[in-house]
Amino acid sequence: MxxxxxxxxxxxxxxxxxxxGSSSSMQPTSNEPEIERSKGSAFEKGYTCLIEEIKDKAVDGYYSCDADIKPLPIADFQILPEKMQEIKECIEEGLSERINPICSFSADVQLIFYETATHFLEQADFKKSLDAFSFLTMMNPQxxxxxxxxxxxxxxxxxxxxxxxxxxxxxxxxxxxxxxxxxxxxxxxxxxxxxxxxxxxxxxxxxxxxxxxxxxxxxxxxxxx
CATH class of the missing domain: 1.25.40.10 (Tetratricopeptide repeat domain)
Structure with a gap:
């Protein structure tokens, strides 16, 4: 195995x-307000975990960890505060299908997020890997x-x-x-x-x-x- x-x-x-690709399905499993607020906090927590790691390893405002991907500006990885608030409101209202279009991350950015989350897992950092992958599944459940x-x-x-x-x-x-x-x-x-x-x-x-x-x-x- x-x-x-x-x-x-x-x-x-x-x-x-x-x-x-983009996400258009897989709705939240529950619409209870407390659960959805918790999901919103988890989304922000996972994103913060990933963006801090990427910023820490960036050089001159650009990040690259893959030979197949050209260095990307840090701005490409960022979710502005007003967009984060909009995303959390969508999660609370059970409108998860809107999250990916709001984020509008490129395929390369999503891949780097994934590779960063995988790095946490390979380093046996349970807390960071849990936060990171939770964010990714909400950001693009497809x-x-x-x-x-x-x-x-x-x-x-x-x-x-x-x-x-x-x-x-x-x-x-x-x-x-x-x-x-x-x-x-x-x-x-x-x-x-x-x-x-x-x-x-x-x-x-x-x-x-x-x-x-x-x-x-x-x-x-x-x-x-």
């Missing part, structure tokens, strides 16, 4: 080939890599229920990518209970693009039961 680092490497390769990253944070910290939940959200965002199924299988192995994955694999068998991998995973699980 792939470990967390293998997953992140696979995701990074995929992202480099397919730049991030990007499966963001959900997988958040799931890996929870898995690394033995919060298996949360990890399973976010691997499922990753599958919802792109059912044709097999990577999150590996993560869910690891979760099931950890708790020694594969019942939760059975229904997911039955549904996955209908997807021709991952049918072969699903069959192999079903056989693997049979051996582990």
């Amino acid at each position: 792939n470990d967390e680092k293998d997953d992140l490497e696979l995701i990074s390769q995929s992202i480099l080939q397919n730049r991030f 990007v499966q890599a963001f959900w997988i990253g958040l799931a890996l944070v929870y898995e690394k910290n033995q919060n298996i229920d949360k990890a399973f939940e976010h691997f499922e959200l990753a599958i919802q965002s792109d059912p044709s990518n097999f990577t999150p199924y590996y993560g869910i299988t690891r979760c099931c192995e950890t708790i020694k209970d594969f019942r939760k994955i059975d229904q997911l694999l039955e549904q996955a068998k209908e997807n021709e693009s991952i049918k072969e991998e699903v069959s192999e995973l079903v056989e693997y699980i049979k051996l582990k039961r």
